Amino acid sequence: MRLLIVSTSTVFGKPYLSYLQEECIDxxxxxKNILFLPFARPGGISHDQYTAKAKAVFQQWGFNMRxxxxxxxxxxxxxxxxxxxxxxxxxxxxxxxxxxxxxxxRIDKDVRQGKPYMGTSAGCNMAGISICTxxxxxxxxxxxxxxFSWVPxxxxxxxxxxxxxxxxxxxxxxxxxxEFHEFNTQPVIGLREGSWIRVEENSVVLHGDSTARIFxxxxxxFESQILPESVL
Amino acid sequence: MRLLIVSTSTVFGKPYLSYLQEECIDxxxxxKNILFLPFARPGGISHDQYTAKAKAVFQQWGFNMRxxxxxxxxxxxxxxxxxxxxxxxxxxxxxxxxxxxxxxxRIDKDVRQGKPYMGTSAGCNMAGISICTxxxxxxxxxxxxxxFSWVPxxxxxxxxxxxxxxxxxxxxxxxxxxEFHEFNTQPVIGLREGSWIRVEENSVVLHGDSTARIFxxxxxxFESQILPESVL
Numbered sequence: 230m231r232l233l234i235v236s237t238s239t240v241f242g243k244p245y246l247s248y249l250q251e252e253c254i255d256x257x258x259x260x261k262n263i264l265f266l267p268f269a270r271p272g273g274i275s276h277d278q279y280t281a282k283a284k285a286v287f288q289q290w291g292f293n294m295r296x297x298x299x300x301x302x303x304x305x306x307x308x309x310x311x312x313x314x315x316x317x318x319x320x321x322x323x324x325x326x327x328x329x330x331x332x333x334x335r336i337d338k339d340v341r342q343g344k345p346y347m348g349t350s351a352g353c354n355m356a357g358i359s360i361c362t363x364x365x366x367x368x369x370x371x372x373x374x375x376x377f378s379w380v381p382x383x384x385x386x387x388x389x390x391x392x393x394x395x396x397x398x399x400x401x402x403x404x405x406x407x408e409f410h411e412f413n414t415q416p417v418i419g420l421r422e423g424s425w426i427r428v429e430e431n432s433v434v435l436h437g438d439s440t441a442r443i444f445x446x447x448x449x450x451f452e453s454q455i456l457p458e459s460v461l
Numbered sequence: 462m463r464l465l466i467v468s469t470s471t472v473f474g475k476p477y478l479s480y481l482q483e484e485c486i487d488x489x490x491x492x493k494n495i496l497f498l499p500f501a502r503p504g505g506i507s508h509d510q511y512t513a514k515a516k517a518v519f520q521q522w523g524f525n526m527r528x529x530x531x532x533x534x535x536x537x538x539x540x541x542x543x544x545x546x547x548x549x550x551x552x553x554x555x556x557x558x559x560x561x562x563x564x565x566x567r568i569d570k571d572v573r574q575g576k577p578y579m580g581t582s583a584g585c586n587m588a589g590i591s592i593c594t595x596x597x598x599x600x601x602x603x604x605x606x607x608x609f610s611w612v613p614x615x616x617x618x619x620x621x622x623x624x625x626x627x628x629x630x631x632x633x634x635x636x637x638x639x640e641f642h643e644f645n646t647q648p649v650i651g652l653r654e655g656s657w658i659r660v661e662e663n664s665v666v667l668h669g670d671s672t673a674r675i676f677x678x679x680x681x682x683f684e685s686q687i688l689p690e691s692v693l
Contacts, residue, residue, distance in 0.1 A: 272636070273643025319640060321599075361600050366637045367553075368593050368644050374602045404504070405598040408551060411505025412600050 230340055230379055231256070232428035233347035234356045236386040236420040236437075238317050246286045246349075248423065252436070254290050256427070257345055260311020263287055266297045266336075268326035269318025269351040283316055303331035307339050317350025317386075320363035324355070324371035337377050346379075350386045357383040358415045362406060380428065381415065382460045388419030388442055403442075403450060410446040416460040417444040426456065433461055462572055462611055463488070464660035465579035466588045468618040468652040468669075470549055478518045478581075480655065484668070486522050488659070489577055492543020495519055498529045498568075500558035501550025501583040515548055535563035539571050549582025549618075552595035556587070556603035569609050578611075582618045589615040590647045594638060612660065613647065614692045620651030620674055635674075635682060642678040648692040649676040658688065665693060 233256050240248050257263055265287075267279035274282075280296030287294040294314075300306035313336055315323070327333040340346045348356050354363045355376045362383040376383075391401040400408070406417050419442030420426070427434050433456050435441055440452040445459060465488050472480050489495055497519075499511035506514075512528030519526040526546075532538035545568055547555070559565040572578045580588050586595045587608045594615040608615075623633040632640070638649050651674030652658070659666050665688050667673055672684040677691060 270643070272640055322644065362598060364598075366594060366596075366641055367599055367606060368641045370606045374599060408504055409598055409600045411502070412554065 231345040234353050235349040235425040237422045238349040257312050262293045262311045264310035266315040269323035271318035303335040307335045312345040315348040315352030320351040320354045320360050320365045321367045322369045323351045325369045353386045383417045385419045388421045406444045463577040467581040467657040469654045470581040489544050494525045494543045496542035498547040501555035503550035535567040539567045544577040547580040547584030552583040552586045552592050552597045553599045554601045555583045557601045585618045615649045617651045620653045638676045
């Protein structure tokens, strides 16, 4: 499988996707037609608006882009596509829409057969085992929390370190992921902004300027510059 | 109905529940037997451990407390109870356990018939229309996101104001709730730590030192020292 699992589409102070230009052009090189899945609808933006935003960037990079909602079925959309880009937004809305539109099953099949998949933020969560380590508010009810399970771990995008001296009694991100491990066993990779994972067949490589935070059940979390054997 | 809808059990620097002592003793005065629902299991703590923690406080205040899990059925637990306290933790774990244990339906019936209910944090979310404005990670899959709907709004406990100057590209709490309103219509009350709502028959009163942040669809959020007509 070929995957680009990306923490965030946008890093502070730079235009949408711009820091990923080189990587995306290389990753999607085998085919020109990229299907955009706008289903996560950040801020409630429409499918058309969101597709236009991604398309402006991908066209500039020399690709053809269409929105999944422009096709009358998931089959037709996927037949057209040489690759997939699932944009960020709300993970619950995304999971619900991917399933109700029929795209979930068909994308899963195509990606397992070799079509490249890039997912940012909510789209990053979908590459893992479940969406149970999303940071999003559960504003829609999906028929399942299962994700594509293309990699043997869960993702936590936009991973944030605890902030010292905060008096707020809510949980830190690390506390939440530890709690996840009281009820689930898969490894979790905390992927900081500006980081991404590129999967090519059997190679799984962490990119970007930051280390990843690795969470395993019944162990202290730790930093790693590579993805260790224990998560693969 | 008689409800105590509480943002947090613990305010910074004070023992568990201590800031609520006077209010709790007054609220639960009509009956001595308080059933504790430990199902939200903060940090994965066991039902026994969590019940012991709440019981230590309630016994000191002169109440009898037992854990819901100590009874062989929801009916027996609720028959014993003069009132309910649903502790905080993970809202998804709570919702799943309340439903699978049979407590959801029976507590709903008893509270609608007048038994007092106090919920903190995750237990606070359950008093509203749905759990869709929880801050928690979805670490368990409940059969529904519907909550008890005893009040005509949703709650966001531990409400946090945006922090200026943060470069992180994740959403602020306010952004998340605005996004909720792209897909849902009920009002949302952002309840800051140290705040609670007491419901007595037709009176719904905000208590504590902070204003509440009120979110209505298609409107700017605003601060209020009372719960305005528009949410009731």
